[in-house]
Amino acid sequence: MSILSYILVGLVAGICGGALGIGGGTIMVPALVLLFGLTQHQAQGTALAVMLPPIFILAVLRYYYAGNVKVQMAIWIAVGFIVGALIGANAAQSIPAGPLKKIFGAVLVLVGLKMLWK
Numbered sequence: 001m002s003i004l005s006y007i008l009v010g011l012v013a014g015i016c017g018g019a020l021g022i023g024g025g026t027i028m029v030p031a032l033v034l035l036f037g038l039t040q041h042q043a044q045g046t047a048l049a050v051m052l053p054p055i056f057i058l059a060v061l062r063y064y065y066a067g068n069v070k071v072q073m074a075i076w077i078a079v080g081f082i083v084g085a086l087i088g089a090n091a092a093q094s095i096p097a098g099p100l101k102k103i104f105g106a107v108l109v110l111v112g113l114k115m116l117w118k
Helices: 003-020 025-034 040-065 071-093 097-117
Strands: none
Touching: 003 025, 003 040, 025 040, 025 097, 040 071, 040 097
16 A cells, blocks of 8 residues: 555544544554454554644644633543543453454444434
């Protein structure tokens, strides 16, 4: 695969994440596994590494300046998120790639169904 294909996956994930607030990992992780042959663990780690700078620097600031960030709420959620991310990352390392991929897919399906029927 070429650098252009990596950029294209990032572009699609960024557009979806910025426009829909779904998080680029929803697009990136399956793309990294299916298109580029990464393991589930590699895809999740790579997606996390990709998302931090652009989400904070560009997307959050854009939403903030538009008055669409509840700062105090975001801070408290971030406290839980930091702890949860550490727990989740540690847990994911102990789950084999096959079951981890199935868990990831099931979560995407369940969230999608919930949004469709809400």
